[in-house]
Amino acid sequence: MYSVKDAYRQIVGDFVHNPATFDKWITLWKLKVPAKWKTFLWRALCDILPTTNNLIIRRVEVDPTCPMCDISHEHVMHTHTTCDYSKIVWNISGLPVTNIVATTFPEWLMGAMINLTEEQLAMMVGVLYHLWNARNDAVWRRALPRPPATWRRAAAAKAAYNEAHCPGGSRTPLLAAPLPQGRPRCFFDGGYRPHSGDATYGIVLVHPDGSFKAETNGKLPGCFY
Template sequence: MNPRFYQHFWDLVGGDVSSFVIKCLNTRVFPEKLNDTDVVLIPKKCVPETVADMRPIALSNVLYRIMAKMIANMMKSLMAKSVPHILSDLLVPEDVTRISRIPVSPDYEDSCYWFSDPKGIYTVKKAYRQVVGNIEYNPTNFGKWITLWKLKVPPKWKTFLWRAVCDILPTTTNLLMKRVEVDPVCPMCGLIHEDVMHTLISCDYSKIVWTISGLPVTNVITHSLPFWLTGILDMLTEEQCGLVVAVLYHVWAARNMAVWEGALPRPEQTWRRAATTYQAYCQVHHCSRQPVQQPTSLPGGLEARPRCFFNAGFNHQIGTATYGAVLVSHDGAFLAATNNHLATSHSPLMAEALACKEALSWIMARGVWQCCRSPTNLILAHSTNL
């Protein structure tokens, strides 16, 4: 029952409440769950979205609060008499005299005051700042925040880029630091540990996407994403910077697809999605821009020839590897396929290299002698133009 109930029906329940409280105080025993408190979150607005939109309120037992108030009022008179004796035991006489001269009025009720706030009001945010301290911005890490927030790209891309620069994306390295048990290997290449710089820039899959895009980002060599992005924003045009953000966002989306769906899209598809999405955003928002540069076509009409797609699988536990290859025509029609085991393969990288060798031997055995490899079709690209 809330306090208003007891106030309204005090003529009915007042005698029972007084008898119960006096009995508990005299016997120094009260029911076990009398002091239980329920914390209820009250929404501050109609549709709360975060914890900050909720106001915590503690609901305690009214009878317990009545007893606590009675004890506090009784101790006020006792403390006024016993404080001088306590001070004399702890402090020197000079300090006792000074403390005794401080005016204290027993008519005032005690109240809580939070010393970190000028008004004495406590909030969870201020307590958190008191514990962890204020976050100081280090200008040596990244000094292009204004330029970043002014980019003409979707807001969620800017938020993603902010999280990447601050290194708070859920990469395997960050998850392990948070004591989350995950496989530390990169889900895209499966070779080394995954951090933000590796996932977005230096991973073999990411390198292929950047090569296909034709953006001059390989000239910026660093092991820090903030420094890399600073060089990109200083060197490239506004349109190119928008494309860079689009590629970064869709590379991360491809990484998430590999984690949650177990399927990694082809690098060409990732670049095509990034370019198409950015182009559509610019058309809707009437951004002045040039058409997106598509990957250069192969010389001599090689794009009209058949294509071979291959891939390799590697089992870390037993150390065995397999490969598969599919031959399709220039318009995507199926021609032939093959698969088999790979011998003497000790790593995923070796498995990919052997798969490429076996695929080339297979297509040459079928009488396809002319082949071409563009710069975008590396060993890990899973495709070779013929």
């Protein structure tokens, strides 16, 4: 009696589960979060997200650097925990995950599941999901949202889920995200046209929380270089 399953097992061998990889599936599936967040987390734990490392393994010609920081090679662990962009989002969230030391994403997640409460764990999954969405924005739209915006999206999505599925519970935010304090930040850039000698500039001023404050642009007079 021939079956595709038997042929597959003859080729790749029997699957052997390694408990040291990740052994908290029951806790994960019982989380009170949207189903798509759980599916995303399952894909991340199985390392089947289309990171640049995984695409290169499948012989896809892509730039291996992370689209968010443009410094390190992109893999699941880097995108969600060690990237400079991700670190800023975690710091804004206030979740106690920045001190977890791990070499793999499953190991990091198990450490977080031990240290966090159920509500904090649900919020953490939301942040992971929206970090991946921010990464996709950087890849497909060439526009990386500001870290406070990514945090606000995750918090708003979790609050909306609680509103719809936990009507009898508290409707207050799970975490009060500390807004960055300090002076407004200024971003600027310039351009130059060699054939005409025109030089231009653009300036954007944002509040400490990343929201828009003011902008201006124009030409620079007397540019001869």
